[in-house]
Amino acid sequence: MSTATTSPSVDHQAATLKTLASIFGDGVYSATRFRDNLRLYVPPSRLIDLLTALRDQCGYALLSEVGGTDYLGYPGRTRSRFEVHYVVRNLDTAATVVVKAGVDDPDPTLPSAVPLWEGANWMEREVFDMFGIRFEGHPDLRRILMPEEFVAFPLRKDYPLRGRGERHNFPRLTRGES
């Protein structure tokens, strides 16, 4: 789209990078740009620090979106298997920043963003439900879309599109038992 290169949000993003550099210095996160997106890759241990700085020092008040991706078999992949993205938005300048944190098997765990934004609650539950990534400090980390009995994580790349027959084996309640 025409906004790809000429967007005014690019200036705001440069200002944000400057502020972040004054707080964190070098080596905490790495920044890349694609179209009008600014992406910051950060290790899980500094994720909450970075999100807090974005919210409190840079004015990114709204946590727009949280979601996961499984990069198992992704072309040219050298980093961790899973990544969780956090899209934060500045409501005054409309600028967005995408923060990405990578985690790996066997026990993918990230710190929860719920203490920062209550809105992260359900979105983190969905990431847990679909990818099995645990969020430490989440108040209520349960499955949200899939049933409680479900054991697999359906959006992982090693889970087949048509499932593994779970649907036929769900427990059935008769009217008397319910």
Add this chain to the structure above:
Amino acid sequence: MAASLVDEPDLKTSSKQATWTLNFGPQHPATHTTLRLVLELDGERIIKATPDIGYLHSGFEKLGEHLNYNQYVTVADRKNYISPPMNEVAWHNAVEKLLGVELTPRCQYIRVIIGELSRISDHLLATGAAALDLGAFTAFLYAFNLREQIYDVYEEMSGYRFHPGYTRVGGVLYDFNDRVLDRIRKFLSNFPVVWRDMEKLLFRNRIFLDRMRGIGRLSKEDAIALSCTGPIARASGVPFDLRKDAPYLAYPDFDFDVVYCEEGDCWARFMVRMEEMRQSARIIEQAVAKLPGGPANLPIAEKLNLPDKATVYNSIEGLIQHFELIMPNRGFETPVNEVYAAVESPNGELGYYLVADGSEFAWRVRTRPPSFIHFAVFPHIIKGHALADVVAVLGSLSIIAAELDR
């Protein structure tokens, strides 16, 4: 009272035995869609509401990894089925940002028109159904009758009434013709009449007002903390609108206002939607009047659009292009990269986080569903209200279960 809804302590009852639990849904006429609430009540006062969702989970995001960028438009359609064209616009907006495509001016206008039509369609249902749930049947019928004319526009432009599947990468299925524009003009001439009818029926309706005012209050701070966008946030005093603040498509060309209220209750959400419909009608009027000429789709040299049938049958370039896009293992070449793009849908920010691996299929299609995020607000704002207010608050949040569960 606590400063934030989130920090508010659980409500207490005089004796534990006095509370009872009510199962609301998943099949209930007032939920309109398939969602379930477990309500803990003290008499008729709600102590705690626990939403249980997932009844309509259909794996739409997984399907996106197995359908190409044009095919997935049929699935995107079915997310928010009250405003399908807006889903299509949002989906192809993300795809085109990934590919770095700039649309033709005519196509940008067409997408604005179908997007705004779908916003009116959504808000007519949301306001009409809010009235229906509170006993005002007539306003609902007027609103639904007008929605039929929007379906007529969809039918004329694409051949499908409910899920048009109208946008394509770099363009649209068919260009607008005079019959489509006539239908839109007819709709625009009928819209103010119906709007005034609804105004007369609802704005001074004592029962309706009493059941909407002061119910389900959401403060500005809570709206931001809970990630609310769209009419829900604007009714709570967050005057943020992606069309104005981060313009996409041809929105900078149009004169319209961002509607907002500060009360944050059901009535404010209702009023924001009513007024937004008029703003959308203003945008459509301007867009129809100024609709640029020229082609709607990009030239076939861009290797993105499916060429129309006349070109396929009569020119070798068209035939090759058609073959390249349709045959398996050919199709689009995408950058190995990822992008987040969002549009202002009737319910709020509708975004796609799209990861591409260079092939014609997406690696990951993550939807940012406004209904999902707004339903998470529900247990906080219903606390302490009466059982009968559940339908008022649900209606004012306009939860669409297909988008909620995907």
